[in-house]
Amino acid sequence: MISLPASLGIGRELSSILGLKHLDIVYKLFPDNESYIRFPAHVGGEDVILVQTTYPNQDKRLIELLLAIDAAVSQGARSVSAVVPYLAYARQDREFIEGEAVSIRVLLRALKRAGLNRIYVIDIHKEDSLTYFGEGAYNIDPAPLFAEVLKNGLHNPLVVAPDLGAERRARSLASLLRADYAVIEKQRDRITGEVTHKLPEDLNVNDRDVVIIDDIISTGGTIAGIAKYLRSLGARRIVVAASHGLFVGNAISRLKASGVNEIYVLKTVEKILSSDNINVLDPASLIAGKLHETLCTCSD
């Protein structure tokens, strides 16, 4: 287990949980801002697990990951795996307009071609994207972590997905919370361009606690819009559960102003902004479970 510069301390935690040897990579920045990566020990013949997240400085963190994979491969590592708590560039997962670069395809293929055998990511935007990597790509569902902190104290809960793409997230959390879930329908006015949100008509939100679940909070615009809508329907308390809290710009104050009471995110990016209504959950145990399940060569 080898922690790269943006490991969030997760490499150390994982190796402690799993009983693996842990090393920090030797890292420096040259004066011109190029990254330098060196393994502090020979990893020939070893199964190497690299840990590096990719926000902020997505491009730099990705290049560093490529550098580390190359060094492991060239030393003759038996296998190279990477734990990437937040994998950047995942939202561009297809050509929405002809001629677009499909960034997640580029990255997953580049990592694979550099010699990466397995990749573990938390809550990737679209699970299907992992097929660009081929065999050995694992997505980790954060729902158990959210359920653990939310299972008590919610009043007549409803889990809400901001769009159809997030439905599987809502279904997963709702089943753990033994709650209902619903998917928001987004409508854009053809003339004004204004976005409106809609829940199924027969759904009563009044006096209920609503959990909005999503993968990424970037500027918070979408979630803020939905929170306002839910408030207008009489929701009692609004909780946001999102794996990756990027909180770009004034996202936090925007969410507060929209009526969000609490936000739960995972420790998957560097420098999560702190605020009285943000709770950061540690995904190490969840990642450890997935690693154990997929890497374990122990006999039954």
Next chain:
Amino acid sequence: MISLPASLGIGRELSSILGLKHLDIVYKLFPDNESYIRFPAHVGGEDVILVQTTYPNQDKRLIELLLAIDAAVSQGARSVSAVVPYLAYARQDREFIEGEAVSIRVLLRALKRAGLNRIYVIDIHKEDSLTYFGEGAYNIDPAPLFAEVLKNGLHNPLVVAPDLGAERRARSLASLLRADYAVIEKQRDRITGEVTHKLPEDLNVNDRDVVIIDDIISTGGTIAGIAKYLRSLGARRIVVAASHGLFVGNAISRLKASGVNEIYVLKTVEKILSSDNINVLDPASLIAGKLHETLCTCSD
């Protein structure tokens, strides 16, 4: 010919010289700082030439290049070439210490594997590195450009290479200037760590104009040290000719203080700092020549 966001205007110049169609790529940055790349026209069946340099923001510019290559390949381009005036990460071209990532190998292989057929770079740190790309990698020697501006007005010139690695640069420029060249020997005192420079003993520098040639000016430390040494030997005028003027930190004032009279660099990076003693030369004609020579399918 397609200019990426860090094309330096060279894409436009090249296409005008070579009579090729030119397009700017559609580019934006998402709020979380991810890059977005889209081809404005269908390039299926075409020979695509991308233009992008990689300083500053080496990592971002490299990822963007990977994105563009992928988009060209997925549209069915007949071939994909890239003009990269400054290719970053080239100084780590081997394992100086065991376990180091060999960054230039990582990049060249990643570009190749993404589907790049040809790459053109100006004055790469070590020409040998291009073998990591395999066939289709071209290094462009800047000596003709430097010779053009230096050929008149030098008094009894001597071309100096700061180390053995730069010898081929000095030889190339000296032959065009019909001048002598010499290689500096660097010595590090084992006890104090102090670096001293040495020229061959029988070489007279007194009252001569000296041209120090190198590939990169980063912090300017090495060149400043050599300039001081040459001054101490009585050099009349000191000119620096370096392809890539990164000018990190206080490089410019440092070089001035060391006795450098003039600096010539090429337009190969974004935002070259300007100063009264810096002259920026345009490499477009040189690149056009190499493209014409290697891409031309015209009959003899």
